[in-house]
Amino acid sequence: MTPAVFLDSSAIVKLSLDEPGSEWLRREVRDRVTLLFAVRVASVEVVSAIARRRKATQLPPETASALIDQVWVEFEERFSVVEISPFLVTFAMNIADIHGLRAYDAIQLAAAVDANDQRQFFGLSPLTFVSSDRELNDAARREGLFVDDPNEHPTLT
Secondary structure: OOOOOEOOHHHHHHHOOOOOOHHHHHHHHHHHEEEEEEEEOHHHHHHHHHHHHHHHOOOOHHHHHHHHHHHHHHHHOOOEEOOOOOOHHHHHHHHHHHHOOHHHHHHHHEEEHHHHHHHOOOOOOOEEEOOHHHHHHHHHHHHHHHHEEEHOOOOOO
């Protein structure tokens, strides 16, 4: 994995909740990654995933609240956040059309491609797109991104 990564919401959730690939991703982010990118709307999906687990009584309310607070902090302090702009929406519409992606997936992929293009324009290394969504990963590869799927990494013991 390169030092710069774009995490989609399915990957960001793995930083907070224990899922397949969580341990690997946490280690990578802690030890190897120096710059994290995410699009602003991913924060909504992550909070939603935590709140839904709380609602289903899979997480105690106090744990869910602490994790949601952590999402707020991480999006302000840890991530280089890509904001939604008219350009990004138009680009996401084209990506949704080309790849048949769900709306938020198209927005996340458009943000990742744009961030990668900007990095390369300034002579920086390409970023790696990290997602647990196979369809989204396939589209990211077709868009020319390096891709890594946390689910493809065994749990460390």
